[in-house]
Amino acid sequence: xxxxxxxxxxxxxxxxxxxxxxxxxxxxxxxxxxxxxxxxxxxxxxxxxxxxxxxxxxxxxxxxxxxxxxxxxxxxxxxxxxxxxxxxxxxxxxxxxxxxxxxxxxxxxxxxxxxxxxxxxxxxxxxxxxxxxxxxxxxxxxxxxxxxxxxxxxxxxxxxxxxxxxxxxxxxxxxxxxxxxxxxxxxxxxxxxxxxxxxxxxxxxxxxxxxxxxxxxxxxxxxxxxxxxxxxxxxxxxxxxxxxxxxxxxxxxxxxxxxxxxxxxxxxxxxxxxxxxxxxxxxxxxxxxxxxxxxxxxxxxxxxxxxxxxxxxxxxxxxxxxxxxxxxxxxxxxxxxxxxxxxxxxxxxxxxxxxxxxxxxxxxxxxxxxxxxxxxxxxxxxxxxxxxxxxxxxxxxxxxxxxxxxxxxxxxxxxxxxxxxxxxxxxxxxxxxxxxxxxxxxxxxxxxxxxxxxxxxxxxxxxxxx
Ligand code: UGA
Numbered sequence: 001x002x003x004x005x006x007x008x009x010x011x012x013x014x015x016x017x018x019x020x021x022x023x024x025x026x027x028x029x030x031x032x033x034x035x036x037x038x039x040x041x042x043x044x045x046x047x048x049x050x051x052x053x054x055x056x057x058x059x060x061x062x063x064x065x066x067x068x069x070x071x072x073x074x075x076x077x078x079x080x081x082x083x084x085x086x087x088x089x090x091x092x093x094x095x096x097x098x099x100x101x102x103x104x105x106x107x108x109x110x111x112x113x114x115x116x117x118x119x120x121x122x123x124x125x126x127x128x129x130x131x132x133x134x135x136x137x138x139x140x141x142x143x144x145x146x147x148x149x150x151x152x153x154x155x156x157x158x159x160x161x162x163x164x165x166x167x168x169x170x171x172x173x174x175x176x177x178x179x180x181x182x183x184x185x186x187x188x189x190x191x192x193x194x195x196x197x198x199x200x201x202x203x204x205x206x207x208x209x210x211x212x213x214x215x216x217x218x219x220x221x222x223x224x225x226x227x228x229x230x231x232x233x234x235x236x237x238x239x240x241x242x243x244x245x246x247x248x249x250x251x252x253x254x255x256x257x258x259x260x261x262x263x264x265x266x267x268x269x270x271x272x273x274x275x276x277x278x279x280x281x282x283x284x285x286x287x288x289x290x291x292x293x294x295x296x297x298x299x300x301x302x303x304x305x306x307x308x309x310x311x312x313x314x315x316x317x318x319x320x321x322x323x324x325x326x327x328x329x330x331x332x333x334x335x336x337x338x339x340x341x342x343x344x345x346x347x348x349x350x351x352x353x354x355x356x357x358x359x360x361x362x363x364x365x366x367x368x369x370x371x372x373x374x375x376x377x378x379x380x381x382x383x384x385x386x387x388x389x390x391x392x393x394x395x396x397x398x399x400x401x402x403x404x405x406x407x408x409x410x411x412x413x414x415x416x417x418x419x420x421x422x423x424x425x426x427x428x429x430x431x432x433x434x435x436x437x438x439x440x441x442x443x444x445x446x447x448x449x450x451x452x453x454x455x456x457x458x459x460x461x462x463x464x465x466x
Contacts, residue, residue, distance in 0.1 A: 001025070001188060004077035006101050008035055008066070010048065010159060011118055011152050012083030017051060018163040020058035022191045027073040028066045031084075031100070039066045047328045047355060050160035074108035079188055081150070083118045086125075087263050089331065091270050093122045099132075106136040114146045114181040117174075120264075121149070122271070126205045130174045146181025147174035149201050151208035156262065157326030166194045172204025209268055213286060216265045218253040220292035226256035226416075226434025236434030237416070256433040258338065258388055258414040259296035261323035263331040266293070296433075297334050300386070300414050301341045307410050307431060308383055312346030315407065317382035319375060320389020320415075321353035321362040328355035334414070335388045336366055342386075343368045352378040354391050376402055384410040385428075390417035399426035 001024045005016040008030040020026040030036055038045045044052055058064040067073055074080060084101045088094035098119060109115060115133060126149070134144050149172030154162035169189050176182055182198055189196065199207070222240065229236040236256055244251025260266060269290050276283035308314045323333035330336060339349055343366070352372045353359050359371040372378035375394065379385055379402045387394055395418060403409045403426055411423050413432040423430040 001184075002076055002078045003027070003081065003188065004029065004073045004079075005081045005083060006030075006070070006074075006105055007082060007084035007119070008039065008045070009083065009085055010046065010156060011154065012081070013044070013055070014048065014051060014154060014159045014163050015081055015083055015118060015152070016064060017054040017058055018160070019188065020064040021054055021164070024063065024188065026058070026064050027077070028064070029068065029070045029073050030066070031097075033068060036066055036068055047326075047357065048159050049157060049326050054160055070104055071108045074105055074113075075110060077109070077113055079114045079116060079184055080105055080109060081116045081118050083152075086119045086121060087267050087331075089263075091267055091332075093125075093271060095122065095125050098125065102132060102136065106133055107140055107142075109145055111143050111145065114148065114184045116148050116150045116181075116185060118150050118152055120151060120208055120268070121205055123202065123205060123275070126172075126174075126201050129201070133175070144175060146176040146184075148172060148176060148181050148185055149174060149204045150185065151204055153208070153211060156329055157324060164192075166192055169194050169196045170204050170207050171196065171198045172201035172207075173198065174201040209272065212265055212268045213272060213289075215253050216260055216269045216293070217285065217289050219255075219260050219265075220289040222254040222256045223259060223292055223296050223433070225254075229434040230436075233436070234434075235436050239434075255416055257296065257390075257416055258300050258334040259293040261332045261334045262329065266290075266332045269293070297337055297341075300334075300338055300388070300412070301345070303431065304342070304384060304386055304412050305345065307412060307429070308408075311342060314347045314383040315381060316342055316347050316349050317372075317375070317378040317385045317406075318342075318349050318351035318369075319378065319385060319387040319394050320391055321351055321358045321371075322355055322389050325389060325391045328353075328358040328361075330358055330361055330365065333362075333389075336362060338386075338388060338414075339366050339369050350378045350382065353389065354393060376405075380405045382406050383408045384412060386412045386414065387417060388414045390415035394418065399423050399428055403428045 003019050003024045004027045005012045006029050008028045016026045016028040035045050055064065082101050082105060084097045086093055086095055086098055130147060133147050137144050151170055169192060171182055171185055186196060226236045229239055240251060240254045243249050269286055273283050273287045273290060305311045318335060318339060321333060321335045322328055322330060342349055350370050350372050351362060352375050363369050363371045375397055409428040411428050411430050416432045416435055420430050420435055
């Protein structure tokens with residue numbers, strides 16, 4: 001089948017390469033000429049494990065092409081996926097790029113083509129999508145075509161595996177009166193070996209949103225549980241392990257620490273609370289999920305200051321900058337808001353992340369943040385190690401050796417990722433979240449949803465009943 005993908009970010013590029021690997025003839029288009037140049041040079045515009053190999057192998061056998069000749073790519077396609085970003089980078093929705101994309105794509109689509117929207121959309125956009133496409137077709141005197149949503153459930157760092165081996169595939173029907181769109185999309189995913197769930201468009205949009213909101217809820221729950229464990233001398237690892245054997249609960253997304261970051265979970269929680277509030281729909285649980293998450297960043301800073309007896313003049317080795325391992329993505333990374341708060345408090349920071357790109361961009365985004373070329377360099381002479389991203393290489397550090405080069409031997413593990421016994425046996429003081437050690441005052445973010453009061457890059461939504 002001939003497939004065109006408009007938008008070559010994380011979602012679009014993984015979709016393009018994955019569909020090409022399943023044997024489709026895929027053309028990727030993007031509005032950014034620099035992104036296309038990077039791809040033409042054989043490189044990738046971002047790091048994603050396994051994607052390089054998939055793009056290279058499918059391009060080599062001529063099943064994946066990239067072009068700026070958008071109208072030809074649209075006219076030749078049986079199915080067109082749109083995968084443009086809908087996040088404004090500051091906690092809000094940004095649908096202007098989606099409008100532009102539809103304006104550029106829809107007029108060129110063949111009358112027998114199917115339009116599939118893979119971007120995550122706000123509910124109001126889902127509501128108007130069918131009418132927008134119909135009007136663009138009408139203006140040209142062309143018939144309406146099938147339009148479907150196909151939300152993605154891929155995680156950064158695992159996106160290739162998530163795409164190739166999905167748990168489920170969801171279709172949301174915007175317009176497909178005779179089922180041809182659905183049939184074509186089923187054929188596109190013929191090799192996916194996963195249940196296909198077909199439902200109205202708004203249900204599909206909420207199926208995507210609901211999954212992310214629930215994952216965020218689990219993380220905030222784990223963080224609150226860690227506080228309870230700390231206050232009562234329990235070790236959260238043991239508690240979560242025992243809980244995880246209950247198949248109704250499971251063990252994933254229950255790791256406490258500095259909380260969730262990235263371009264999806266924080267944005268979708270905050271935007272859902274905001275739009276619920278505007279619609280007069282109570283969402284106290286999600287509002288609390290947000291509040292707990294922001295408080296974890298605050299708690300990390302408070303805990304560090306507490307361990308160090310104050311921040312001014314202290315040198316902190318910040319370990320990890322990306323919002324999670326196996327990515328170089330810094331969007332709403334807890335590291336950056338924590339770094340800003342530490343710098344404001346008078347500390348000096350030497351940060352290290354295994355991704356050179358993340359180091360460079362973090363330094364550019366955060367005045368005063370200095371970066372090192374290795375964890376050892378960051379730790380030498382530091383008053384404390386502050387781990388905020390659980391890159392595997394941090395678990396393999398020789399703490400006895402590196403600790404001997406630190407000014408003070410303190411490790412604050414913001415991801416509960418290190419072996420507490422190993423670090424302690426190496427002669428360092430180890431503090432984490434709910435893992436025993438000296439219980440310290442939890443930082444409390446007061447006042448519900450005052451945007452100024454807690455850490456985070458995006459505005460915090462207001463909840464009228466809080
Ligand atoms: C998330 C979802 O997991 C994907 O299913 C979804 O497709 C994607 O959003 C999206 O909407 O596009 P992602 O943002 O890549 O994926 O990252 P996650 O793996 O969900 O992690 C989010 C954050 O939660 C990270 O900062 C991670 O460190 C944190 N986290 C995760 C915890 O703090 N504790 C945990 O137990 C798990």
